[in-house]
Amino acid sequence: MGQIMYSLEDVKQQITQGRRLLLAGDEAILRQLPPGEWIGGTIPYFMTAEGGVCARDRIHVTELPPFVTGVDIRTYDEESISRVYSDTPEHGFSVIIIPALSQTHYSFALNAPNYQGFAIHPLIGWISGVHLNDLGRSTAKVFSGSGAHTCEEGAVVMHVALPRNKTAEVGIVNIFEQGDGDNITFGADCFSTSEAYINGQKKNFGEYLYEKRLDKRLPLVADYCGAMINTSFQEGEERVQEVSFYAPVFSGLRYRHAKPVVDAAERFATLMPKDSQEQILFSCNCILNYLYCELEGKQIGLTGPATFGEIAYQLLNQTMVYLRITDLSPKG
Amino acid sequence: MDVPPATHPVWSDIATGRLKPEFDFLAAKIIVGTISRKLASDQSMAHLWTYVHELREIFVQNADLPKVQRDLKKIFG
Known part of the structure; x- marks a missing residue:
């Protein structure tokens, strides 16, 4: 279940082949994609197998595995986002992308723990952003491949159904812990x-x-x-x-x-889940970790977009989040 | 193992912080942290009962996960 960087032409081909994709990339390149079963968000920073990179000419692709039994792509606004947990399939997971600074971003961040069904099923995702040189000049966006819909004020969600013999689980890697200072x-x-x-x-x-x-x-x-x-x-x-x-x-x-972290890359490597890469479907890390921990060019294990916020059930900061798919043991 | 009913006193002990198990399952940690935060501002019994049901439902809906099975064993033996 690899996550990898592809060219525009490669991603177009994957979409037209009917593959189900989770995408991250610069706005200009995402705008050129055809309709299909994909969702995406804007960001030009990524953690790759070669280390952290900034790239506007490639798209980060997570392909859903063929055993997925169904996907349902929906968009939500600041009001309807309250249904995001209850819309998740009984046996499956949901991936959400929300544009930074949108009303939906604020609404979800403040209210998600009060929404019906909070944390009952796996919800993972990220806050889309822009190149740091474009702050104030450009806005973060999300894309829904069903109709190639672009949005800067709502969330896009892919609800994913799994077969009964598979299960999804959300995890986090946080290199920070509470310091010994004031409460x-x-x-x-x-x-x-x-x-x-x-x-x-x-x-x-x-x-x-x-x-x-x-x-x-x-x-x-x-x-x-x-x-x-x-x-x-x-x-x-x-x-x-x-x-x-x-x-x-x-x-x-x-x-x-938080307590200071001496070697962030090493700390990430220590805390990474020990699963095989095959089991981790998706992961993303925070742009602040990318910047403050100087991860450009450094490998830390898992790959994915470097985002303006991470979602593991609720909004997080300075955290790596991941989704693991595992086989369930047959019931004896 | 089966998930004990919401009337089992362990659920309310966890929700109110009288019992502090070390969960493996992330959703359990987050919901207990959230309930603790909410109870800090309103400790009414009606709310507590709602939170107990929310907490239990996370275990019911994820009972297939090995981590959840381990957590259930940890809290109910």
């Missing part, structure tokens, strides 16, 4: 805030970060019953009053600033 909590669910509670004491969060000289390339980390879930800072080292994030912080969670 940080927030009074509301939000993408930006000026206030936080530091060990229970209300403070201006921007001033706190500046005074403590906390490295904002390291995320805030919350412990979800043993799963470390990151929220990344948007700003750099500058002093700000209002602090913005790439995913929401939630009230009721206790965050800590």
Whole structure:
């Protein structure tokens, strides 16, 4: 079940052959694809078998295996996205792509844990983006091959049905863990805030970060019953009053600033799932890991787009996510 | 193993954090973390019952997965 980089002509051929594809690439190249059973999102950064690369002339392709029993491609807006979990097949999984900064992105990020059927079936995906040189000049987009529909304000989802003898499972690789510093909590669910509670004491969060000289390339980390879930800072080292994030912080969670990671590539390699590559259908990693961990040219094991946000049931930051397909043992 | 009914007290013990199993299954970790967050702002029994059903349903719907089987054995023996 390989993920690989292909030329435009190769991908056109695969689509016309009726293959079912999950695609990632630059907007200009995705726009040239014919209709078919595919979904895609814009991004020109990738982790490949040769290491991290930026490429506008190739498309990252994940082909669904032939044993898939059916696919259903749908688009959702900021309201209808609440049905994404309940639309997933009883026995299967769903792949979602949402454009960065869209209303659907914000709506899903804040509300997904309240949607009906949250986390009952596997949902994996990513937030599409743009080349960093095009920030502010170009917008992230998603594509639905059914009708070659392009969208910058909604999500595209491929719901995938599996045979009874196969099962899908979502996993994450997070190189960060909670540090030993202050407990940080927030009074509301939000993408930006000026206030936080530091060990229970209300403070201006921007001033706190500046005074403590906390490295904002390291995320805030919350412990979800043993799963470390990151929220990344948007700003750099500058002093700000209002602090913005790439995913929401939630009230009721206790965050800590992450411990520094000495050798990120080595840490990724250590934490990678030990499955054969055949079992991992899809994976993607965060553009912030690509940038801050200097992954360009470095191999870390799994391949896939380097994205503006990762989805493993809910929106994550600075995390690698993957979908594994395995055979079920026959019931005796 | 079969998934015990929602009335089994272990489900509410997990939802309220009285019992803190080390799950292998990612969805179980995320739903328990989410329930813990929600209960921090509203601990009403009606909500707790809803969350217990949501938690159990994740195990029911994924009961074929070896990780889920291991987690069930871990919490119910």
